[in-house]
Amino acid sequence: MSLFGFGGKCEICGCTEDNPCYNPKHGFCSWADDTRTICTHCADKEIAEDPETEHCVNDSIEAQVNLLSREGMTIEQISDELGLGETYVAKIVKRDSEGGEQ
Numbered sequence: 001m002s003l004f005g006f007g008g009k010c011e012i013c014g015c016t017e018d019n020p021c022y023n024p025k026h027g028f029c030s031w032a033d034d035t036r037t038i039c040t041h042c043a044d045k046e047i048a049e050d051p052e053t054e055h056c057v058n059d060s061i062e063a064q065v066n067l068l069s070r071e072g073m074t075i076e077q078i079s080d081e082l083g084l085g086e087t088y089v090a091k092i093v094k095r096d097s098e099g100g101e102q
């Protein structure tokens, strides 16, 4: 619920609990402050500057899936290409074609 109110979204990278950042050494990010406006992967300079840190992982995965889908690739081909489960890919593609309904 707080996603639509105060906090719950990193002010620097825009990540949320459903769409966290990832670093191979540190895992997924969490909140670095009580008001949930900055995540650990932005607050920690070392992690933030690590080229292996990927912010908002779902954004990039969903963006890639949607791009390939728009290019005419099937769910099977996309899951092969990105190494994702077909169920997961199907969920993203379906959500996209439904026009972003919640």
Ligand SMILES: [Zn+2]
Pocket (backbone or CB within 6 Å): 010, 011, 012, 013, 014, 015, 021, 038, 039, 040, 041, 042, 043, 055
């Ligand atoms: Zn962040």
Ligand SMILES: [Zn+2]
Pocket (backbone or CB within 6 Å): 010, 013, 015, 016, 020, 021, 029, 030, 039, 040, 041, 042, 055, 056
């Ligand atoms: Zn984050």
